[in-house]
């Protein structure tokens with residue numbers, strides 16, 4: 459046990475801690491939110507759905523909307539029944555960016571002293587897999603929010619862009635970093651320097667999204683993928699997610715070392731034993747997230 463604890467400490471050391479703060483308030487499905495709708499989906503209710511619902515402003519990401527997304531994500535993170543989360547918007551817009559009207563009179567002094575928008579990346583601290591289901595516009599902060607998720611599925615009319623340059627600013631929620639890692643330097647530079655948007659088809663070809671679906675079936679397909687993920691061991695899934703994300707933070711040697719430690723750690727779980735035993739006994743594994 460002591461050896462396991464020591465291994466856990468070493469494995470966790472280089473990773474960012476989960477954002478501090480008060481524990482999320484639990485919520486009943488859909489209750490108490492102004493800008494989002496939440497529901498449990500999937501045959502066993504093991505998928506958390508967060509739908510941005512500010513259609514008149516094309517889901518422009520005002521402070522209230524971001525706070526509600528964070529609250530819902532953290533509540534699904536705490537919910538033991540939920541194994542994966544889908545984040546979506548409406549058919550016209552996933553999100554058209556940060557709320558420009560809210561930002562219009564912002565000053566450098568205030569941005570700097572209050573850490574303006576620093577709470578935007580809370581989605582990246584969620585251990586459960588998050589799938590972005592993007593229909594319509596994913597622009598500026600909307601594209602950045604999608605890129606904070608683990609998988610992006612797109613509707614066939616989706617458009618991705620970082621148009622901040624046209625507003626006299628630059629992406630500030632990871633766009634210059636995550637887009638460049640996702641699509642490579644030339645396309646990222648082109649999008650960020652011109653503000654031009656790319657189609658779902660171009661986004662798929664560039665590796666920004668993994669699958670494209672008709673507009674009407676996109677969310678359903680994202681839920682199906684989330685359900686598939688949620689049926690696996692939650693604890694081992696979290697390790698797999700941690701390991702893939704390390705690829706963006708570490709050298710190959712460091713990343714491979716972390717992967718090996720996490721792989722060894724799966725042997726400390728009952729689910730690893732059950733998975734392999736079920737295979738040998740030719741039956742379906744029953745994971746208990748232990």
Ligand code: HXC
Pocket residue numbers: 514515516518519554555556557558559575578595597598599600621622625628629630631
């Ligand atoms: C505030 C927005 C908005 C935004 C749209 N709206 N995007 N409000 N912030 N980002 C509002 C419009 O003002 C309008 O409100 C309503 O939504 C419908 O928008 P329209 O422009 O009338 O729709 P349409 O003609 O279909 O054009 C859609 C669009 C365009 C191409 C997406 O709205 C657009 O260019 N939006 C801005 C996109 C953008 O620049 N995003 C980056 C933001 S900066 P009213 O009240 O007039 O009906 C950013 C920085 C992130 O994200 C930095 C770090 C977090």
